[in-house]
Amino acid sequence: MVAVNNKIPIEKCIISFSHNKYSSRKEADALSITKAEREIADCKNGISHLILRAENDDIDQLKFLFLIRGIPIMCYALGNLLNSSLREIVVVGSEEVKKVMDRFLDIVGTCGKTIQFVLEDTQHLNLVNTMNLGRELLAPSKDELVLFQPGDLPFLYDLEKVLHLPDNKKYNIVLWLNARQKMFPDLKKNPASEFVKRNYHYRTLSDHEDGLLDLKEPNLYPINFSMMDSDIIDNLHSSRKDGQIIYAGIQTALQKPLRLLKVLPCFIDHLLTFRSKVNRIRSGDQYQFGMSRNNFHKGASHLLNTPITTMVHDDPAFVSDVDALEDWEDFESLTHYAEKIHGPEGGLESIHPFGKSLARFREEGMPELQKEIYMYRDFPSYLNSIYETLKMGYVPFDTYNQYILPNAESKEVELVYHWYQQRCERLQQNTRSENQQQY
16 A cells, blocks of 8 residues: 655635536436435435526526625635635636636735635536646645535634644545534434434444444545545545445445455455444434444554545534425524624624625625526525525515525524534634733
8 A cells, every 4th residue: 555644734626616417407307306306305414405407597506606695605615715715726616606706815815825716617517527627727746635515604714723634644534424423423412402403324333332433425525546446436426325324335335346355355344243242332223324433543454555544523514504494494593693693794704714705795795696696586586486496385576575484493503503603713712812822
């Protein structure tokens, strides 16, 4: 296996505001409705009416362009990067994404970062091509990890622990796994404390093998491009949803038979021990894929022929992406609640470190974009029509364009608000302390 000695911290990032398109709006809507109906029938924890693009859309239904409290989702995600220690950022997206980005940066500035844009390739809307578009502009060295992330994580602003992780030096891929019990430690005693509802298809044992963790696929990929086969990256990523990663692993193994021999001891140990260990902790637990972390690290590293590790974090913002209308509601309700308490200017600032700049952009930049981007001319009506098409049974805005969802001021929203307020305040205090130490 290759030796690794990567540089720390990570200084370069590719953020994708691109997504695949379905052949027709009819096909995309049918998939979204069917998935949600299946989750409802199975009494799943998280119900998702997916936000999907289609080739024949009059308005590109691109989730990154959707507005949260009047501000594009992509601007929250860009603000997270601007507020970090990253030095170079490549943005991949559509023509409309570029319009928003240019206007956003004109108003809030680049915070000393080098920011480049590359237009998505509409003929090849897959992960590998998107990564390669960004990689060509960044030109990373052989001992350098690049952070790749999708642009639908609006409140993932605590990035420094990812960029400065000591293990970045020793591994060519670091998967930041979303573990239900780590993010919501009071889940058993207080189920309402789980303020991000998701379905967890994977299982792993805790470090001492005395507990079981429910896992969801990672949304962040610190990765050394020079040490990875691009087809493997695409295969693993595209199959990671809904517990399908085991099929990707099998397919990858069949393509690399010599590596498969090295993986066999890990696989045999897994078959002999994992299920019995799970049953001792949670008898009869149902999951689609499970493995001890140590076994996974060894097996995946042999399979990919490069050192790989996982990190199990405690930050709900890492799992709180905007894939579905229900996810959008969570953030619209959160920001609505914050502004009710602090006002239009102070609301975002209380829960997002870049909130002051985001609010400024809303006032100074969005009026012009409302004229240039058709989705923004009447966003409430546009979103209401999507809710109706996907048979949601309600709409989020009234005839006066006021947000009217019944859960907008629920106890759960209040809990989310306090969590982000405390996290934001703590990060800002740390930043002030670090700045004082420098001087």
